[in-house]
Amino acid sequence: MSSHDPSSTPMVIPKLEPTIESTQTLPLQPRPDPQPPIFQNTPPSSVSVEPNFCSEFNTVAETFRSAFAERLKGHDDVTVLDSQTGAIVPVEDETDPVPYSGNDASPSVVTRRPKPQQRSSELVRITDVGPEGERQFREDLRKVRMIYDSLRIFLIMEDRVHGIGGRRGRPDSKVASMMKDCFLWLHRDKRIVGSIPGVQVGDIFFFRLELCVVGLHGQTQAGIDFLTGSLSSNGEPIATSVIVSGGYEDDDDQGDVIIYTGHGGQDKLGRQAEHQKLEGGNLGMERSMYYGIEVRVIRGFKYENSVSSKVYVYDGLFRIVDSWFDVGKSGFGVFKFRLERIEGQPEMGSSILKLAKTLKTNPMSVRPSGYISFDISNRKENVPVYLYNDIDDDKEPLYYEYLVKTSFPPCLFIQQSNGASGCNCTSGCSSGCLCASKNGGEFAYDYNGNLIRQRPLIFECGPACQCPPNCRNRVTQKGLRNSLEVFRSVETGWGVRSLDILHAGAFICEYVGVALTRDQANILTMNGDTLVYPARFSSAKWAAWGDLSEVLADYERPSYPEIPPIDFAMDVSKMRNVACYISHSTDPNVIVQLVLHDHNNLMFPRVMLFAAENIPPMTELSLDYGVADEWSAKLAICN
DNA sequence: GTCAGATCAAATCT
DNA sequence: CAGATTTGATCTGA
Numbered sequence: 011m012s013s014h015d016p017s018s019t020p021m022v023i024p025k026l027e028p029t030i031e032s033t034q035t036l037p038l039q040p041r042p043d044p045q046p047p048i049f050q051n052t053p054p055s056s057v058s059v060e061p062n063f064c065s066e067f068n069t070v071a072e073t074f075r076s077a078f079a080e081r082l083k084g085h086d087d088v089t090v091l092d093s094q095t096g097a098i099v100p101v102e103d104e105t106d107p108v109p110y111s112g113n114d115a116s117p118s119v120v121t122r123r124p125k126p127q128q129r130s131s132e133l134v135r136i137t138d139v140g141p142e143g144e145r146q147f148r149e150d151l152r153k154v155r156m157i158y159d160s161l162r163i164f165l166i167m168e169d170r171v172h173g174i175g176g177r178r179g180r181p182d183s184k185v186a187s188m189m190k191d192c193f194l195w196l197h198r199d200k201r202i203v204g205s206i207p208g209v210q211v212g213d214i215f216f217f218r219l220e221l222c223v224v225g226l227h228g229q230t231q232a233g234i235d236f237l238t239g240s241l242s243s244n245g246e247p248i249a250t251s252v253i254v255s256g257g258y259e260d261d262d263d264q265g266d267v268i269i270y271t272g273h274g275g276q277d278k279l280g281r282q283a284e285h286q287k288l289e290g291g292n293l294g295m296e297r298s299m300y301y302g303i304e305v306r307v308i309r310g311f312k313y314e315n316s317v318s319s320k321v322y323v324y325d326g327l328f329r330i331v332d333s334w335f336d337v338g339k340s341g342f343g344v345f346k347f348r349l350e351r352i353e354g355q356p357e358m359g360s361s362i363l364k365l366a367k368t369l370k371t372n373p374m375s376v377r378p379s380g381y382i383s384f385d386i387s388n389r390k391e392n393v394p395v396y397l398y399n400d401i402d403d404d405k406e407p408l409y410y411e412y413l414v415k416t417s418f419p420p421c422l423f424i425q426q427s428n429g430a431s432g433c434n435c436t437s438g439c440s441s442g443c444l445c446a447s448k449n450g451g452e453f454a455y456d457y458n459g460n461l462i463r464q465r466p467l468i469f470e471c472g473p474a475c476q477c478p479p480n481c482r483n484r485v486t487q488k489g490l491r492n493s494l495e496v497f498r499s500v501e502t503g504w505g506v507r508s509l510d511i512l513h514a515g516a517f518i519c520e521y522v523g524v525a526l527t528r529d530q531a532n533i534l535t536m537n538g539d540t541l542v543y544p545a546r547f548s549s550a551k552w553a554a555w556g557d558l559s560e561v562l563a564d565y566e567r568p569s570y571p572e573i574p575p576i577d578f579a580m581d582v583s584k585m586r587n588v589a590c591y592i593s594h595s596t597d598p599n600v601i602v603q604l605v606l607h608d609h610n611n612l613m614f615p616r617v618m619l620f621a622a623e624n625i626p627p628m629t630e631l632s633l634d635y636g637v638a639d640e641w642s643a644k645l646a647i648c649n
Numbered sequence: 650g651t652c653a654g655a656t657c658a659a660a661t662c663t
Numbered sequence: 664c665a666g667a668t669t670t671g672a673t674c675t676g677a
Contacts, residue, residue: 129674180659183672190673218658219672230673231656238675247675257657273656279667280657290655290675310657318659 234291255310523580546636
């Protein structure tokens with residue numbers, strides 16, 4: 011597995027081919043319902059305004075309106091639908107770049123862009139992709155986000171290693187730029203109105219440029235993304251998405267209803283310093299309202315503990331129901347738009363974030379009943395592990411002793427004192443240290459403590475090492491960092507979810523039990539439910555994580571020495587930890603990584619769990635416990 | 650086609 | 664540490 015095999019599923023921007031059942035393009039017709047005047051004069055009487063100010067804007071608005079009425083006559087039905095298949099025909103435009111296909115003759119050279127790529131001008135709404143299409147889009151999204159994140163971390167590590175003094179680059183933007191060069195941006199061939207296939211309400215992102223890469227929002231800084239008038243079919247700009255992150259003082263965010271301020275008129279310090287104009291995104295918003303075109307809403311929040319100290323959440327589709335010109339707090343004129351959330355969508359990611367935050371500080375205020383315990387670990391963990399059940403009387407997790415670390419046979423630790431060798435890094439470990447060399451010369455974690463890629467085994471620094479406890483190679487031995495909750499659900503019985511955002515690669519917890527050797531396990535005749543076999547855990551989904559061969563020429567995936575197959579079972583019949591309640595899934599969001607840190611026996615590594623992707627709070631965690639057939643086969647052997 | 654200007658970033662400096 | 668500064672990338676419209 012040294013170099014990228016070009017024949018293996020190349021990362022190609024999914025083409026909109028007949029697999030999409032129904033896709034509609036936008037004929038740009040006004041909403042059927044009668045429209046109020048585009049701009050209403052509602053300046054607060056307390057604020058003095060220039061006398062002709064609002065009337066001037068009304069005149070402008072009326073001029074636009076009549077001009078549009080003329081143009082619209084020739085645009086009853088603008089369509090690129092294929093009359094035969096009913097599907098969208100990919101536009102074959104020679105100015106468009108050819109997407110990178112893995113069939114290139116020289117796979118080691120990554121395609122460079124021949125010239126600046128323009129955004130598509132084809133306005134499209136993708137409505138019914140079907141379950142299989144959705145799964146495919148979701149998978150492409152996952153892969154693109156994996157590359158974005160892995161490459162970003164890769165660049166940060168490079169910067170640190172090569173120690174370019176002073177200011178470092180902007181990894182987030184550099185990554186986006188590189189991925190653009192490799193044609194890895196999604197949905198560049200369409201300008202999508204409505205939801206982006208593969209992106210679900212509640213998805214979280216950490217960088218504005220990540221939003222660009224996945225196609226949610228095409229502006230690196232601007233809050234309103236829109237198809238420009240010069241490119242649209244009738245010369246009018248059309249807004250497609252907005253970001254609400256508190257950049258304008260006149261915004262009023264009430265959740266399902268947002269009063270959104272148009273852009274422009276701010277000085278370099280972000281203060282409103284002049285009147286806004288009816289152009290660009292502002293006009294686009296007004297036009298989208300006129301045509302009844304929905305906009306995507308992404309909310310941005312400050313979030314400590316995230317890689318960028320910010321989080322962007324996709325909150326779904328909103329309708330623009332009103333727009334007017336107003337006088338803002340600064341005394342200057344601003345455009346305002348009333349956005350109302352379209353009903354029938356999943357709960358907003360931003361409200362779930364808020365809920366999770368409240369649950370950490372004042373849980374009873376939002377969930378007065380249902381809590382069985384505020385810490386089933388009895389303060390054995392760094393953070394409390396809640397136990398919550400609002401659907402029945404089951405309190406089962408209370409009846410087990412909470413074990414924080416897997417209990418191994420004591421003989422392992424006796425051996426350790428003889429042959430143990432640790433590193434001498436008294437001021438923290440670096441790439442040259444002994445423990446780093448045990449890991450193949452590089453640490454498994456980035457500077458935020460996230461797993462970079464999976465490997466057969468990680469050697470953390472241990473008791474024999476001189477390095478301080480906050481050493482970056484001691485991630486899992488520091489215990490829980492994120493608040494977890496064991497909860498009861500109708501679908502999966504007991505489950506586990508996090509109250510914190512879990513960044514991809516974040517350490518969650520150890521999978522804990524009492525370790526039994528094969529002999530011990532064979533002697534005990536046990537119910538299969540209480541014996542867990544770590545060797546069966548599957549992490550196939552994570553295998554490609556960290557593979558950058560599609561973006562970096564001459565990238566070689568590091569190879570690691572194999573370890574002997576692990577051959578122990580864990581008894582969880584009396585003592586267990588929170589991990590025991592994680593549900594099974596063949597499409598899990600949690601992966602298993604074996605780690606050694608307090609003894610040296612390769613046969614008995616600790617079983618550590620990490621986030622396989624960015625997991626929003628309150629999302630149920632799931633693990634692939636392995637195939638059922640093997641499970642029963644193993645049970646047969648044991649019995 | 651080029652290019653300046655705008656933009657609800659992000660990292661670093663002070 | 665918050666505000667200012669620097670660096671930076673993309674898009675738009677002229």
